[in-house]
Structure formats: structure tokens, C-alpha cells
Amino acid sequence: MPESRTAERLPALLIVCALALACVVVIMTGVTPTKITAQELWGSARTPGERAFIASHRGGAESAPENTLPAVAAALAAGFEYVEVDLALTADGQAVLMHDAAVDRTTDGHGLLARMTLADVRALDAGSWYAARYVGTRVPTAGEFLDLLAERDGRALLDLKGTWTPAAAAALADAVTARGLERRVVASSFDARTLALVAARSDAIPRMAILRTLPSDVVRAIRQVDVRGIVVDRAAIAARPEIVEELHAADLRVVVYTLNSDRHWDAAAQWGVDGIVTDDPGALAVWQRGLAMD
Structure with missing residues (x-):
């Protein structure tokens, strides 16, 4: 993703408009949402060598078909601090758990999710590609996922794919x-306008910006979108590891994706990142226990 002066500023006008709408809602209803701080969510900023929290990528893809309820249930049962899931919109504006733009890789269907209705998606088999015992597993809706999260007392990073509508x-x-x-629950997205629309409805829901590359003034850019921190590609932090300390000084948090080897985990620990998204949360947990005993 190439950087530019415009990209660094982000879609400021859209963000300001959406946040202004949130203020109007507060004034009209007389209700002031309580913002949740980074400290409340994740505790104190990590220091180099300190254990980062683990986020199980795409629900719990090491144990069950990605972005399905069995995967999420397995990750929650294993005790990982967060499950990370992808939410994308169907043609009729319904949020379902799906990473790819097309349904081909993770279901028995074909075509773009954005051209399918919720009924179309619900008819797909999202488990047979993974193992016979998951035949008939459905693509979950956002509501079904949130019900399971509430029932199991879990936490989640929601990756909101694409550009969402206000509705x-x-x-x-x-x-x-x-x-x-x-x-x-923490809402995260590459799209600043989507995050602003979530804030317009409820500023109490914490938000994080997902980045592949870092703007020159990261703290200023993050302040513009009023989020609690960033979910960022490992390579971006590797190129500028000092940025972790800068973000921590601004009371912002840093989550790195998607790290699957002890070499990468060791580097992240040395940087002092706050969270790690991984496809192999079980192995990362074992690695962290070993690090603590050294």
C-alpha cells in the first residue's frame, strides 16, 4: 500500500462529519457514552520482553474452519485472551464472518460475497473443506458470533472488511x-470512515486502526481517527521499532499481525508490542511460558 500525503491525513472530512453526528446523537438523547481507555482494555503498555496478549487469528483456524462458530468456541475454550474475526457485508447489508472477498476458498460456493444475499450465504457449507466432521457448518452472522462471545465471556478483535454503510x-x-x-469487543478496520461510523453510533465501543505501512507522524494520524491504537503489519514495525515506544508514550497500544514463528515472536517481544495476532495461538502460548521461565 503506497504512502502519500493524502493517505497520511486519512479521509479527515468524512471522519469529522461522522464524529460530529455522534455529538448530535449525544446532545439529542442526553446520553454521554463512557469511552473505554486503553488501560481498561489491555492494562499498562508492555515493556520489551514482557508478555503480549494473544489473539487467535480468524477465530481459531488451527482447530476448526476459520471464521466459524466451532473455531471461535475452540479458541475461547483454550483460554486465549482474544479471538480475531473478520466481518464483511452481504449484498443486502448483513454482516457475516468472512475474510475473503469471494466465498470460494472457505465454502462450497463460488462468487463474491458482496453479490450474495444473506440467504445465499447461509445456504453454503463452510466446513467440509476443512474436515468431514465439519460438514454442514454455516457461515455465522455477526449476531451469532456475538451471542457466543457473550455466552463464553470472551473478548474479540473485529476486523471490519471493506467500506461499511452507516446502517x-x-x-x-x-x-x-x-x-x-x-x-x-474492539472494532478495527483499514477504513477510517467505517471506524468513524461505528463511533457515530456508539463512541463507547473501542476502535483500532489497521495499517500495513506507517505514516511519518503515526501518533498524529492515529489521533485524527480517535482510536486506541493500531493493528499493524510486522514488517512496518520491524522497519521502525522505535515507534512502539512513541505510541506507548501517547497512551496508545500496538498489536502486530500475523506472527507464526518463534523468530517473529521473539522480535515482537523485544519491541514491547502489546498484542500478537497468530494462526498458532497454542504454540505461541507455550513459547511465552518458556520465555517466562528463562
Whole structure:
């Protein structure tokens, strides 16, 4: 993703408009949402060598078909601090768990998710490609996922794929609020406008910006979108490891994706990142225990 002066500023006008809408809602309803701080979410900023929290990538893809309820249930049962899932919109604006733009890789269907209705998607088999025992597993809706999260007392990083509509962002925020999950769910996205739309509906839901590359003034850029920190590609931090300390000094947190080897885990620990997204959370947990005993 190439950097530019415009990209660094982010879509500021859209963000300001969406956040202004949030202020109007507060004034009209008389309700002031309580913002959740980075400290409340993740505790103190990590220092180099300190254990980072583990986020199980795409639900729990090491144990079951990615972005399905069995995968999420397995990750929650294993005790990982966060499950990371992808939420994308169907043609009729419904949020479902899906990473790819097309359904081909993880279901028995074909075509782009954005051209399918929720009914189309619900008819797909999302488990047979993984193992025979998962035949008939369905693509979950956001509501089904949040119900399971609430039932199991879990925490989640929600990767909101693509550009969301105001209606879809509002529906997700309402679903989180209805289940009392504001302190256990973090909305994240590459798209700043999508995050602003979530904030317009509920500024209480924590948000993080997902980045592949780092703007020259990271702290300023992050302040513009009013988030609690970044979910960032490992290579970007490797090129500028000092940025972790800068973000921590601004009371922002750093989560790195997607690290699957002890070499990468060791580097992340030395940088002092706060969280690690991984496809192999079990191995990372064992590695961290070994590091603590050294």
C-alpha cells in the first residue's frame, strides 16, 4: 500500500462529519457514552520482553474452519485472551464472518460475497473443506458470533472488511451494546470512515486502526481517527521499532499481525508490542511460558 500525503491525513472530512453526528446523537438523547481507555482494555503498555496478549487469528483456524462458530468456541475454550474475526457485508447489508472477498476458498460456493444475499450465504457449507466432521457448518452472522462471545465471556478483535454503510455500522454497534460487550469487543478496520461510523453510533465501543505501512507522524494520524491504537503489519514495525515506544508514550497500544514463528515472536517481544495476532495461538502460548521461565 503506497504512502502519500493524502493517505497520511486519512479521509479527515468524512471522519469529522461522522464524529460530529455522534455529538448530535449525544446532545439529542442526553446520553454521554463512557469511552473505554486503553488501560481498561489491555492494562499498562508492555515493556520489551514482557508478555503480549494473544489473539487467535480468524477465530481459531488451527482447530476448526476459520471464521466459524466451532473455531471461535475452540479458541475461547483454550483460554486465549482474544479471538480475531473478520466481518464483511452481504449484498443486502448483513454482516457475516468472512475474510475473503469471494466465498470460494472457505465454502462450497463460488462468487463474491458482496453479490450474495444473506440467504445465499447461509445456504453454503463452510466446513467440509476443512474436515468431514465439519460438514454442514454455516457461515455465522455477526449476531451469532456475538451471542457466543457473550455466552463464553470472551473478548474479540473485529476486523471490519471493506467500506461499511452507516446502517451496517449502526447495526453492529447496536448488537454489541445490546449484549453489553462494549468492554470486550474492539472494532478495527483499514477504513477510517467505517471506524468513524461505528463511533457515530456508539463512541463507547473501542476502535483500532489497521495499517500495513506507517505514516511519518503515526501518533498524529492515529489521533485524527480517535482510536486506541493500531493493528499493524510486522514488517512496518520491524522497519521502525522505535515507534512502539512513541505510541506507548501517547497512551496508545500496538498489536502486530500475523506472527507464526518463534523468530517473529521473539522480535515482537523485544519491541514491547502489546498484542500478537497468530494462526498458532497454542504454540505461541507455550513459547511465552518458556520465555517466562528463562
